[in-house]
Amino acid sequence: MDNYADLVSEAIKSNLLEMAGVDAQISFLEAQAEDTFICHGFVILVGITGLRKGRIIFDTTRETAHELSKRINQEDAVDLDLIIDTMCELGNIVSGNIITRINNLHKDSKLMLAPPSVLMGDKLTLTSPKVGVEKLVAVTPAGPLVISVGFERGE
């Protein structure tokens, strides 16, 4: 798989700054052949379609999702519906930026996004056994956000 870590890092850093006004510190996590998440409580899952199939996962705590939503909406109080919608849109926008950068690098890839889904709950484990991933963590004043970009492994 191509290494997209820098491109993912640039997209998440610039989008968090523009949307939430937060300066995220990015750390790269070790690339893995299998990606297993012990989720922190609030997950956004965005499917990738096109020449190569994959998915992007955003994992954070409910508290961080709440705090990020307040900052993004510039409101002191946000209800759960708005938190879900805001985090979905954040996931969609960051994913769209990542995919756009990849499409502009590889003109024939024609990657598109599926609508985002949200998973909420304690003790959730997500496993993607058939993908190779780039994984990083964005540490923000609102709390940490883990991002995993995975594409199906080639034959």
Added chain:
Amino acid sequence: MKIKVLIVDDSPFIHKAITRALSDDIYEICGIAKNGKEGVELYSQLKPDVVTMDITMPVMDGLDSSKQILALDPKARIIMLSAMGDETLMEQAKSIGVKLFLQKPFKSEELVLTVRKIYLEG
């Protein structure tokens, strides 16, 4: 006279962001459609000056909705707003008659300038 803007987007977060960006007295958010089909219906009823159009929406996407609106009114001023901004998609939007394209996340000033530009250019 106010510039009437129709928002076509399935995200309440984007409705708020656009409404906040266009809070100046010269703009009026005349309607909000949550999918492309509603967008076509509201365009016919409200005859807005400018439409902001998302691409990925349930029921009918933004490209099909734009096609139908432009079939009704070839002079419709449509700004496509999308998280995706690759050249192929922009060319596709332009080929059906969409005049301007803005990639999300947009800054408020960018949206204001884009709405003003498309309105003045007609």
